[in-house]
Amino acid sequence: MAYDEYLAERISQNIKSRNIPFQPKKMMGGIVFMVNNKMCCGTHIDKKYGDSLLMLKISELAYANVINNPECLPMDFTGRPMKGFIFITPDGFDKDKDLEYWIDLALTYNKNQFG
Numbered sequence: 718m719a720y721d722e723y724l725a726e727r728i729s730q731n732i733k734s735r736n737i738p739f740q741p742k743k744m745m746g747g748i749v750f751m752v753n754n755k756m757c758c759g760t761h762i763d764k765k766y767g768d769s770l771l772m773l774k775i776s777e778l779a780y781a782n783v784i785n786n787p788e789c790l791p792m793d794f795t796g797r798p799m800k801g802f803i804f805i806t807p808d809g810f811d812k813d814k815d816l817e818y819w820i821d822l823a824l825t826y827n828k829n830q831f832g
Contacts, residue, residue, distance in 0.1 A: 719746070720743075720746070720747040720760050720761065720769070721760050721769035724760045725741070725748050725759075725760050727813075728759070728771075728816070731813075731820050732820065737824065738752070739751060739752045739757070746762065747760045747772065748760055752824065753828075756774050757773075757823045757824060757827045758820055758823040768807055770804040770805060771804065771810045771816070771819060772792060772804055772805075773820075773823040774801055774823055774826060775802075775803060776825075777800070777801055779825075787808070788806045788809025788810075789803055789805060789806075790803070790806065791804070801826075
């Protein structure tokens, strides 16, 4: 499976810096980071958009608040948007502080639901 190794390393380092245990797992054409044995975030090279995307599992409220941002896309590689999952285009995670913001959303949801 092809995925953006640089983005995967950035995600890994971000989560490690928070001292949160996680497991990387290759799936869905990319790599996901499992926290509390649940999918939290990851990277995916999307053929439809032709680019590497950040994938997040976030709350429905957070989804409603961010989906209209220009860097946000519904996670719809199955043909239908997946509830609570979102893709972020590279413009949305180019800077470390932006990547941190998105990972915060995913970790907050993960902690509130499964922690």
